[in-house]
Amino acid sequence: MQSLRERASVMAPEDGVAEEAEIAEVDKKLISNIVIVIAMQTEALPLVHRFQLTEDPDSVFPKGVPWVRYHGIYKDLHINLIWPGKDPVWGVDSVGTVTASLVTFAAIQALKPDLVINAGTSRGFQAKGACIGDVFLASDVAFHERRIPVPVFDEYGIGARQTFSTPNLLQKLNMKTGKLSTGDSLDMSPQDEALIIANDATVKDMEAAAVAYAADLFSVPAIFVKAVTDLVDGDKPTAEEFLQNLVAVTATLDQAVTNIVDFISGKCLSEL
Amino acid sequence: MQSLRERASVMAPEDGVAEEAEIAEVDKKLISNIVIVIAMQTEALPLVHRFQLTEDPDSVFPKGVPWVRYHGIYKDLHINLIWPGKDPVWGVDSVGTVTASLVTFAAIQALKPDLVINAGTSRGFQAKGACIGDVFLASDVAFHERRIPVPVFDEYGIGARQTFSTPNLLQKLNMKTGKLSTGDSLDMSPQDEALIIANDATVKDMEAAAVAYAADLFSVPAIFVKAVTDLVDGDKPTAEEFLQNLVAVTATLDQAVTNIVDFISGKCLSEL
Numbered sequence: 001m002q003s004l005r006e007r008a009s010v011m012a013p014e015d016g017v018a019e020e021a022e023i024a025e026v027d028k029k030l031i032s033n034i035v036i037v038i039a040m041q042t043e044a045l046p047l048v049h050r051f052q053l054t055e056d057p058d059s060v061f062p063k064g065v066p067w068v069r070y071h072g073i074y075k076d077l078h079i080n081l082i083w084p085g086k087d088p089v090w091g092v093d094s095v096g097t098v099t100a101s102l103v104t105f106a107a108i109q110a111l112k113p114d115l116v117i118n119a120g121t122s123r124g125f126q127a128k129g130a131c132i133g134d135v136f137l138a139s140d141v142a143f144h145e146r147r148i149p150v151p152v153f154d155e156y157g158i159g160a161r162q163t164f165s166t167p168n169l170l171q172k173l174n175m176k177t178g179k180l181s182t183g184d185s186l187d188m189s190p191q192d193e194a195l196i197i198a199n200d201a202t203v204k205d206m207e208a209a210a211v212a213y214a215a216d217l218f219s220v221p222a223i224f225v226k227a228v229t230d231l232v233d234g235d236k237p238t239a240e241e242f243l244q245n246l247v248a249v250t251a252t253l254d255q256a257v258t259n260i261v262d263f264i265s266g267k268c269l270s271e272l
Numbered sequence: 273m274q275s276l277r278e279r280a281s282v283m284a285p286e287d288g289v290a291e292e293a294e295i296a297e298v299d300k301k302l303i304s305n306i307v308i309v310i311a312m313q314t315e316a317l318p319l320v321h322r323f324q325l326t327e328d329p330d331s332v333f334p335k336g337v338p339w340v341r342y343h344g345i346y347k348d349l350h351i352n353l354i355w356p357g358k359d360p361v362w363g364v365d366s367v368g369t370v371t372a373s374l375v376t377f378a379a380i381q382a383l384k385p386d387l388v389i390n391a392g393t394s395r396g397f398q399a400k401g402a403c404i405g406d407v408f409l410a411s412d413v414a415f416h417e418r419r420i421p422v423p424v425f426d427e428y429g430i431g432a433r434q435t436f437s438t439p440n441l442l443q444k445l446n447m448k449t450g451k452l453s454t455g456d457s458l459d460m461s462p463q464d465e466a467l468i469i470a471n472d473a474t475v476k477d478m479e480a481a482a483v484a485y486a487a488d489l490f491s492v493p494a495i496f497v498k499a500v501t502d503l504v505d506g507d508k509p510t511a512e513e514f515l516q517n518l519v520a521v522t523a524t525l526d527q528a529v530t531n532i533v534d535f536i537s538g539k540c541l542s543e544l
Binding site for chain 1: 334336337359360361362363364365366367368369370373374377378381415417418419420421422424425427428429433455456457458459461462463482485486488489490491510511514515
């Protein structure tokens with residue numbers, strides 16, 4: 001994702017001065033309003049309890065959508081945790097890129113956050129140094145299931161973006177970082193694998209690049225916190241390993257998100 | 273997509289009477305406001321000229337998004353043609369499911385249409401009777417790139433939905449119909465092919481199932497008009513055949529959309 005600072009550097013010179021002043025202003029403002037997007041209820045509920053959030057009875061979202069907003073004040077931060085809810089037809093968590101982009105879009109439109117945090121479980125690559133239970137802060141996101149072999153459309157399909165840079169947060173919390181690749185499948189086809197390798201990814205998930213795309217439409221900075229439930233290049237079948245580790249790894253994820261929110265409290269974007 | 277009538281039939285009896293009356297009311301109201309979602313500028317512009325639409329200078333969409341709304345009155349219908357615009361980073365048409373779902377969601381939220389029409393080019397299966405230049409009205413839509421091998425999540429991933437039923441339109445315009453499968457790739461991996469076959473698809477595109485998902489969130493009926501630019505099981509490479517036929521097939525698509533809009537004019541939903 002292009003940061004506000006990076007955007008300023010590519011602007012026309014005549015616009016530059018006023019915009020740089022505006023950016024400096026944004027950078028100095030304390031972060032007060034956060035949107036946390038979490039795809040699965042199992043991942044979301046421990047954080048709802050941790051931050052003592054309450055469900056919004058008068059949803060900020062359009063009538064009829066299953067999306068749930070939990071909100072509250074924690075350490076002077078307005079926290080909005082958005083869970084896309086259960087699918088109205090199939091009754092399972094509304095995972096994947098379409099719903100992730102929709103809730104991110106609608107939440108930013110309604111709540112105008114200073115920062116978006118997408119948190120969730122992911123699959124890791126042992127060969128790139130990932131272990132089960134690791135929590136990564138993604139340096140870059142990209143798609144691996146949008147193959148459009150036409151010049152320039154191919155790059156659009158991959159949609160690689162840098163995430164919002166948080167060097168102090170990374171150092172202070174001693175977090176792992178790596179590239180993240182997103183696709184709508186839990187499994188991995190040979191075509192997916194080739195693109196994931198081309199994306200140089202250490203972890204893969206099912207939402208991040210879509211959250212990044214929607215946040216970038218509004219130029220809202222976004223960060224991506226992903227805990228590893230299973231290894232793509234390990235020796236156990238995906239679904240089995242995923243379900244086996246989901247609860248324990250979710251506890252690790254929730255602790256990491258709490259540490260991040262604690263770190264953010266009282267800081268401005270440029271201090272992250 | 274579940275129609276309003278189908279929804280009524282699965283409701284609790286105590287809600288049924290009032291809701292049925294409401295549905296009868298909706299069905300009898302003349303269609304006055306249409307949203308047409310088209311992913312590519314090449315597909316959109318001939319219809320902008322045909323319906324004499326003008327670009328909305330004060331976009332109904334959030335500031336910063338590249339989405340374009342063309343609008344105007346044609347045969348007593350308010351027509352809103354939404355084109356997602358050029359990607360801000362790569363400068364190509366914003367194709368695919370993420371953007372398609374976002375613009376459909378935002379357009380329905382802002383414009384409250386009676387009907388959504390998703391029109392575009394597609395790839396056909398010769399073995400299922402598709403020929404280059406054919407225009408299909410999709411009977412069903414589903415995804416073929418969302419493989420989640422966990423019970424029930426697998427069905428959510430496929431996300432099969434019936435589209436809004438338009439038997440009179442089909443008969444009067446003598447249109448072909450068939451199932452449509454959606455994925456974010458222009459090419460087709462063996463895994464995609466297996467799911468496309470399982471979806472019993474005659475045509476494949478890159479947006480429809482996502483448009484259907486977003487429209488269904490608001491219970492707005494949606495139809496899908498897809499013209500075949502190239503054959504998946506033909507003997508030419510996809511990208512080459514696609515680019516070669518794009519302009520000619522787009523003219524056929526535009527004529528079909530015009531015929532559909534002409535047919536819709538002066539009718540209510542239950543007459544389609």
